[in-house]
């Protein structure tokens with residue numbers, strides 16, 4: 001088996017004194033979609049923040065393409081090819097849609113296929129809104145913009161934190177199709193979700209987190225085909241919507 | 242009783258005060274808007290700019306017209322470099338700490354720079370003459386306006402337009418605005434926000450140094466000028482709205498006119514009218530004319 005693109009080895013992470021991760025390990029192979037599943041507060045976001053260097057792990061290792069990036073700064077990690085899409089979206093509210101995208105492209109300064117036009121092709125709605133201020137977008141539009149903004153930096157791995165959170169079912173379906181397209185184009189994705197809907201539709205492999213540690217790891221087909229296992233894990237993850 | 246030419250003279254006087262204040266206040270506002278630091282030492286950078294301009298004019302030949310502009314540009318650049326070094330090596334370690342430490346640090350810087358200036362240039366008043374090409378004056382609507390002041394009045398709006406252009410129409414400007422809104426997110430997207438901060442601090446310091454250098458033909462250079470100007474600059478950005486470029490611009494215009502005409506109403510306490518104005522504005526709009534309520 002070839003080495004995974006991203007290899008997280010037994011990381012412990014704390015916010016000041018309050019500890020959030022107690023030895024999380026996971027692997028993301030190239031081209032795969034891996035999902036972190038778990039309820040509120042189990043440590044999905046913290047895992048992603050640790051990978052990104054925003055809340056560095058206090059012990060353990062994060063290996064990216066064979067290199068230890070555990071203690072690198074966020075901007076170095078972004079430039080190394082990891083793109084972060086935060087769950088609270090964090091659009092630059094006073095900047096227009098177009099400016100948000102341009103900042104995303106400039107910040108990472110990585111060569112690659114993404115351009116403003118390519119983002120607009122993926123999310124046609126954004127093209128109509130290109131002059132509008134980010135702060136005036138709806139939740140769904142902001143979600144598209146935050147993904148587009150990160151794509152502009154041509155990441156090899158996308159950390160997608162609860163993209164379906166707070167969106168209407170129709171919007172979630174559209175997003176599912178769009179993220180599916182990214183995956184089929186070969187982008188590697190680490191997804192965090194509370195529900196099974198988004199995750200089972202996209203993920204190849206699932207890690208179920210509970211209280212800052214991995215409780216279950218297996219191919220998502222196992223969950224899809226085995227109602228008993230799914231019901232057991234549902235006690236850990238939130239119910240299907 | 243009051244002749245139109247006299248009133249116009251007051252108006253023009255207020256305008257040139259305003260343009261210097263704008264140069265100072267815009268740097269202060271930009272640094273606050275992006276780095277969220279209230280830089281007390283901004284007035285000290287202005288003072289250093291003035292001393293350096295005097296020094297360069299003194300070393301070069303004061304008689305040639307080019308020497309003055311060279312001195313202005315050289316002084317402003319030197320102050321920008323000083324600002325960059327201070328931000329990178331002294332201020333940066335304080336970013337994670339409470340804001341109080343940053344305030345105390347910039348206040349300490351005021352004291353250190355004031356002493357340094359006294360050691361290097363002494364305490365006597367120094368002056369620089371206007372560049373020979375601008376030594377004349379014109380009579381406009383019956384008021385005598387020195388050519389030098391006309392240039393300053395033209396320079397203010399030009400600098401405002403240039404800064405606006407940089408912020409809104411260039412890549413680096415977009416990054417700066419994004420950094421002001423969400424520093425952490427911009428870093429996670431791959432931008433070296435630390436370098437952006439240093440650049441911004443240097444640019445703000447450049448504007449302070451520029452104002453200090455340009456003011457030398459109008460005001461004498463002396464040790465107290467740092468504190469004097471920082472108080473005025475703070476009033477301007479409080480009136481205009483902390484961190485807002487246009488706030489600094491119109492705040493400076495309003496300040497200049499109040500000072501100029503306030504002197505007619507309260508001859509000895511013209512600064513009082515400005516404080517009264519600030520109080521009234523703060524009651525009506527606590528975040529200033531162009532500011533927004535703080536969200537963070």
Ligand SMILES: Nc1ncnc2c1ncn2[C@@H]1O[C@H](COP(=O)(O)OP(=O)(O)OP(=O)(O)O)[C@@H](O)[C@H]1O
Pocket residue numbers: 015018019020038039040041042043044045046047087162194
């Ligand atoms: N900034 C913070 N300071 C202190 N504790 C935090 C902070 N952020 C998260 N935590 C704590 O860390 C733990 C893990 O939180 P995290 O945000 O990683 O969970 P999550 O799985 O992403 O949850 P959610 O589904 O609600 O987004 C929680 O106990 C949370 O209270």
Ligand SMILES: [Mg+2]
Pocket residue numbers: 044045046087161162
């Ligand atoms: Mg979360």
